[in-house]
Amino acid sequence: QLQLQESGPGLVKPSETLSLTCTVSGGSISSPSYYWGWIRQPPGKGLEWIGTIYYSGSTNYNPSLKSRVTISVDTSNNQFSLKLSSVTAADTAVYYCVRSTTVVPQALCWGQGTLVTVSS
């Protein structure tokens, strides 16, 4: 059974870079059948799509975050990662990693999420 687990610092200083990793178990990140992505949710607010990546490294990003976001895949460790630069308090959120069975959102499988707080 597929499991996704987010990891990374829970506290990041303003202007620094937020870095998170999603470890995939019970499935291969190199499978051509899946797309991998990140979604976030600020406290008390709705869900926001950040971006998705294919095992080949092809990416799609939310236009509103595109200038600050990098998503990459590490096939050797069965992981994919999120980097968000120049963070502010507005980037404080629970960050979820997800798997979709196609480039369109389909049968999303969710990680449990990790809270990242941006504060000095």
Added chain:
Amino acid sequence: QTVVTQEPSFSVSPGGTVTLTCGLSSGSVSTSYYPSWYQQTPGQTPRTLIYRTNTRSSGVPDRFSGSILGNKAALTITGAQADDESDYYCLLYLDSGIWVFGGGTKLTVL
């Protein structure tokens, strides 16, 4: 910029039927937007209910159904139960691999 619209809140009586909708600030939602629906209770991870307009995710009871109604995607809950009280989010696929969530609907069962 494309905005996905949902009712901010809705209420339904236990045993009743409710239809939540998902629209676009400009234009109509069709199956080409591959609408999907997610349920989230406070403090919990979202749960996938419906994808590709009307396909139920594994383990989702058949009282949850998805469709296109007029110019919007719709999620219908038939025979509402107390534990259906949650936030519901729709997600649309736009061209070029972009996904956009709606703002969510808070459903109250009372």
